[in-house]
Amino acid sequence: MISAERESSAGAAADALRGASRIAILGHVNPDADCLGSMGAVRLGLTSIGKSCVLSLPPESVARKLTYLTALGAMHGGTLVEVRACNASLILDTAREKRVNIAGEAAAFAALPPIINVDHHATNTRYGDVNWVDPHRSSTAEMAFELLCALGCAATSDIATLLYAGIHSDTQGFSLASTTPRCLDVAHQLARAGARIAEVGERLHRSQTREEFALHQLIHQNTRISADGRVAWSSASLAEIAATGCDANVIDNQVEIPRSIEGITVAMLFTEGEPGVIRVNFRGEGGTAVLPIAEAFGGGGHVASAGARVRGELGEVIERVVAAASLFPSRDREGAEA
Known part of the structure; x- marks a missing residue:
C-alpha cells in the first residue's frame, strides 16, 4: 500500500x-x-x-x-x-x-x-x-x-x-x-x-508529411523579430493550421524555428488550438530564463523551456505576451536549464 x-x-x-x-x-x-x-x-x-x-x-x-x-x-x-x-x-x-x-x-x-x-x-x-x-x-x-x-x-x-x-x-x-x-x-x-x-x-525528424512541411513553412513565414533583435516569435491560427491540412496537435517543437535566429534570447510560438485559447511555447537561449514569463501567464515548465495556455484572441495574446517578454532580463545564467 x-x-x-x-x-x-x-x-x-x-x-x-x-x-x-x-x-x-x-x-x-x-x-x-x-x-x-x-x-x-x-x-x-x-x-x-x-x-x-x-x-x-x-x-x-x-x-x-x-x-x-x-x-x-x-x-x-x-x-x-x-x-x-x-x-x-x-x-x-x-x-x-x-x-x-x-x-x-x-x-x-x-x-x-x-x-x-x-x-x-x-x-x-x-x-x-x-x-x-x-x-x-x-x-x-x-x-x-x-x-x-x-x-x-x-x-x-x-x-x-x-x-x-x-x-x-x-x-x-x-x-x-x-x-x-x-x-x-x-x-x-x-x-x-x-x-x-x-x-x-x-x-x-525526417518523416514529415507534405501537410506538416507546409505547417513548418507557415511558421517560418509568420516569424517576427523585436526591434532590439532579442525576442522572436511566430504564430499559427486555427484557420492557418487548417489550411495546411494539419491539426493543432502537430505543433510540437516548431518554436525552434524562431529560436534558431542568431542573437535571439527569447523565442515564442503562439498556437490557436481552439477558439479563444492560445498555447504559448517559450524557449530561452544563452542562459535566458523564460520560466518567469510563462508563470506570469499561468504556465510552467523549466527555466529555459516553458509553456502556458492564455485565453484571448490570437493577436491580442501575442501583443500582451511579447510586451511582457520584452521587460524580462535578457539573461539569467544562474541555474538555467532547458
Missing part, C-alpha cells in the same frame, strides 16, 4: 509500484516524445514483471509522428472505469494536476487511485502520494530508466528505443544545457541495450 505523501527517490517509487498489482499509467495533455517514450517503456517494463497496466491516452491527443512511439510501446488507452479500477496511478512528466491527460479532468483526477508522481519539471506541485521530482534531470525518460532499473526490469531493444527517443527529444538531440554526464551515460547504456538510434532520428 502507498502510505503518507513524501518526497521520494527511484527506490521509493519502485517500492510503491511493487505493492500494486494493477497500475494506471498517465502523462500530460499534448504528450511529447519524452512523455510517450516514458509511458511506453514503463508499461513494457511493468508488464514484464507481471503487473497489469492500463493507460490513460486519448488517441486524438497524440500527434501523427509520435504514433511511432505508441505503436512501439503497444500503448492503447483504457477507459476511465478501467483506470479507476487500478490500485495505483503512475503519472509521468506532468507538472500539475490540470495537465494530466485524462477524460473528465478535475473530477476524474480526484477519483484516481493513489498517485506516484515522477517528473523533471521545476514547477511540479508535488500532487502525488509519492513524489519523485528532480528538475536536474534531462528528461522524465532518464528518470524512467532509473525506475525500471530499481524494479529489476530488463532493458529490451524496444524499451531502450522508447527511452532514448524521450531523452533525445527533450535535449534537442543532446544539444541543450540539460545534457549532463549522467544523461549521456544513460544514453550510452540504452545504446548498448539495443536502442535503435537511426530509427528514432528518421521517425521523429
